[in-house]
Amino acid sequence: xxxxxxxxxxxxxxxxxxxxxxxxxxxxxxxxxxxxxxxxxxxxxxxxxxxxxxxxxxxxxxxxxxxxxxxxxxxxxxxxxxxxxxxxxxxxxxxxxxxxxxxxxxxxxxxxxxxxxxxxxxxxxxxxxxxxxxxxxxxxxxxxxxxxxx
Numbered sequence: 001x002x003x004x005x006x007x008x009x010x011x012x013x014x015x016x017x018x019x020x021x022x023x024x025x026x027x028x029x030x031x032x033x034x035x036x037x038x039x040x041x042x043x044x045x046x047x048x049x050x051x052x053x054x055x056x057x058x059x060x061x062x063x064x065x066x067x068x069x070x071x072x073x074x075x076x077x078x079x080x081x082x083x084x085x086x087x088x089x090x091x092x093x094x095x096x097x098x099x100x101x102x103x104x105x106x107x108x109x110x111x112x113x114x115x116x117x118x119x120x121x122x123x124x125x126x127x128x129x130x131x132x133x134x135x136x137x138x139x140x141x142x143x144x145x146x147x148x149x150x
């Protein structure tokens with residue numbers, strides 16, 4: 001195992017979860033913001049983004065490209081999405097998505113989307129890898145919109 005992968009496995013669940021959200025936003029092609037307090041200008045109109053935002057400057061262009069690559073892979077490899085009381089749980093086969101890839105995505109996501117709580121679990125005797133995204137009130141609706149969930 002590479003040194004980089006070992007580092008990711010030692011991160012907190014929150015750090016991993018935040019990275020997961022960023023990937024989802026990137027994969028969905030959603031706009032990003034510099035901070036929650038800033039506004040975006042479209043022509044002459046200004047819109048408030050609220051507490052859920054993406055700090056596009058948190059990742060370098062190379063990190064953003066890698067994050068998108070991982071996000072696309074995760075979305076394509078997702079076996080099931082389960083709604084939870086305060087978010088969503090995404091299930092993957094460890095044959096298709098490694099624990100290290102999920103952690104890498106979550107770490108990057110946490111840099112730009114600090115409002116997510118990330119939970120990575122290895123379940124069913126190692127035959128299921130899960131990512132739960134949770135957060136404060138309203139995050140569930142945000143996840144549903146950003147990930148195109150119904």
